[in-house]
Amino acid sequence: MKSNAEHSADLTIVGAGAAGIEAAKIAQENGARVILLEGNDRPHGRINTDSHFVEHGAEFLHGVQSKTWEHVKEYGLTTISDGDVKNSYVYMEGKVQKNNQCEILIAKIREKAREHLSTKGETSADRIIKQVLHNLDIPEELKSTIRGAIESEYGARLRNLGLPGLQEPSSFEEENFRLEEGYSALLQRMSEGLDIRLHQNVQRIDWGNDVELTTGTGETFRSKGVISTIPAGILKQQPDLFMKPLPPEKIEAFGRIGVGEVWKIIATFRKRIWKEDMAVLRTPLLTQVWWPAHWGRSKPAPILTALIGANGVKKFGQSEDEASRIAFEELKLMFGASKVENALENIDVIPWTLDPHIRTGYSYLPPHANGIRKTLAEPVDGKLFFAGEATDPEAGTVHGAFNSGERAALEFLRSS
Ligand SMILES: Cc1cc2nc3c(=O)[nH]c(=O)nc-3n(C[C@H](O)[C@H](O)[C@H](O)COP(=O)(O)OP(=O)(O)OC[C@H]3O[C@@H](n4cnc5c(N)ncnc54)[C@H](O)[C@@H]3O)c2cc1C
Secondary structure, rough: OOOOOEEEEOEEEEEHHHHHHHHHHHHHHHHHHHHEHHHOOOOOOOOOOOOOOOOOOOOOOEEOOOOHHHHHOOOOOOOEEEEEOHHHEEEEEEEEEEEEHHHHHHHHHHHHHHHHHHHHHOEEEEHHHHHHHHHHOOOOOHHHHHHHHHHHHHOOHHHHHHHHHHOOHHHHHHHEEEEEHHHHHHHHHHOOOEEEOOOOOEEEEEEEOOEEEEOOOOOOHHHHHHHHEEOHHHHHHHHHHHHOOOHHHHHHHHHEEEOEEEEHHHHHHHHOOOOOOOOEOOOOOOOOEEOOOOOOOOOOOOOEEEEOOOHHHHHHOOHHHHHHHHHHHHHHHHOOOHHHHEEEEEEEEEEEHHHOOOOOOOOEEOOOOOHHHHHHHHEEEEOOEOHHHHOOOOEEEEHHOOOOOOHHHHHHHHHH
């Protein structure tokens, strides 16, 4: 419904995902009146835990050092350690088998990328991956599995991913954890006391002495500053959001940042048809990487999640039905048709690139783009501040989004 209501605050924040909520919490704790505008009908952006504790978006806390842990401790949440590499499986030679060569070889590829970058400079991840895999006496399908695993991790075609990109975020090489209560519970607790307005899709951002935002409902929001956490996938498609020209280097950075294509598939079974100790299953098939959604829980439900990036997603042709059909066929191939047909209850597809408010899984750095995250983060005219995972070196993660929210909130507080 259209309205011409006018609202005011010290700070407006666009987007109630991890970055926006962190920024709002810090600004509000420092005395600012904050309104968070969220275009969707639910908050939390790329974090969405369903009623069965299955994560449709972010799932893991990467490493033990990140800002996320401060919040986990503050709210007394419980973490579950992910299985170690001894619990890795691959689908190879027609069967699902225990094999941790993928983890070992991906670590080797990252090492080689670091070495190449320091001695010879930039190139595409594809070149380094080919170099490492070329001379190895391992089956071709294991090589495809490794390529698929990296595509799923970055949502990028390997020729489009740069070497600094392949090393982001640093925490990818550390241990992973899940939250027993689910990631949404963390954001819910962080949101207590915040003024979050749903269905407020910001369509115009104008600024002079004040900042004025207009949303799809026709309402306007006036404030001293704005923090945009709008994902890179949206900013690329909506350059007319800003009513005055942005600095050319910022426009160029929006143009160059990689918008990772990532979908999730959730397969719910009546009973488990995989080995109990299987923590992850990598495959040369289109569905790339699967894992039990409830790994490490005391009473795990028989649910498998697949994380699919780039070429895998392309083959779905924007169709959720096609993704579901492919997942069904590939599950039958891996575990046996009759087992899957008897045990499978349903398949849900989470097509992040089709979400009109997100349009990506996570951002990535293409070759020769080192430094653009810093440009994306630069404030404009002391009024516009930029946060969101794409603006942080720990990009593609929840803790990167938290870091960026904190940085932008402090920039706003210093400027006002
Ligand atoms: C499938 C998947 C798996 C992932 N796995 C992990 C993982 O295991 N571990 C990890 O750490 N990270 C993971 N990530 C990444 C992590 O989810 C993101 O980095 C992080 O949640 C991004 O937070 P954000 O606040 O930057 O952006 P978002 O969460 O995207 O928030 C931006 C918000 O802005 C809103 N918005 C957009 N445009 C407008 C507008 N014009 N007006 C108003 N609102 C608008 C959107 O609706 C959204 O709510 C995963 C992501 C995906 C998609």
